[in-house]
Amino acid sequence: MKYFEDIAAGEVWRLDRREVSAEEIIAFATKYDPQPFHIDAEAAEQSFFGTLIASGWHTNAMVMGMLADCIKTQQLVSLGAPGIDQCRWLVPVRPGDVLSGRATVMATRPSASRPMGLVTLRTEVFNHVDAKVVQLDGVGMYGIRPSPGSDATA
């Protein structure tokens, strides 16, 4: 397991590729963001964007999926997150895009009120032509290493 104490500012976590399909764009948006440019290819062609584009919330959900893979691979003791400090959707995500990216540890600090650590992360995700599609700044909560002899499952 990788605990808060094992995370250092400057670390870069690689985010593996994720392909984006028109079907998934439409399925997500039908449920959560049914605006014409997210669910209707013909209406999208007439829109400001010119093609179907993913909801920014769908993009962020896919980025979270990439981060969750990375948490699992590293066996990071993630305890969730209190929010987002800033998110910029820079370039629309379109059907056929292949996303990949990185999360950079900007800072770490122990929580003042709880037995956990707080990690400030900048997550940057790019499409297959290397345009940055989203940049997300936020703080994650991570478990601290159990002291020797304590009940590690507590």
Next chain:
Amino acid sequence: MKYFEDIAAGEVWRLDRREVSAEEIIAFATKYDPQPFHIDAEAAEQSFFGTLIASGWHTNAMVMGMLADCIKTQQLVSLGAPGIDQCRWLVPVRPGDVLSGRATVMATRPSASRPMGLVTLRTEVFNHVDAKVVQLDGVGMYGIRPSPGSDATA
């Protein structure tokens, strides 16, 4: 249709209720945020949170669904959004919660570079016991009223 020119600072848009089920929490998280406390009720009981909780990204997707309903009802000419300025997940969203809320127009300004308007919105969503579960600050892009005689579909 309600255009940028029809939106005024101080307006409050009502966000209609949305029920949260364990099935939907697990389905979303399985695809986008497969951490144990989002997908496995038993593991969640042993976690920091004590029960299954919705991914914050799922909460935000549901909030977007409520906003999209509100855009449709008001016939707002929404052109999407460039990002989020701040998001705070204040209280976990759990199975059985019923969410509702409001979006308050904090400020409006014409875009300096494009024929559209920018609306700063604070979105606050509460559960059925009136605890605020999320607060989201962001900017949305809205279409401007076509001038008389112009092609309104352009």
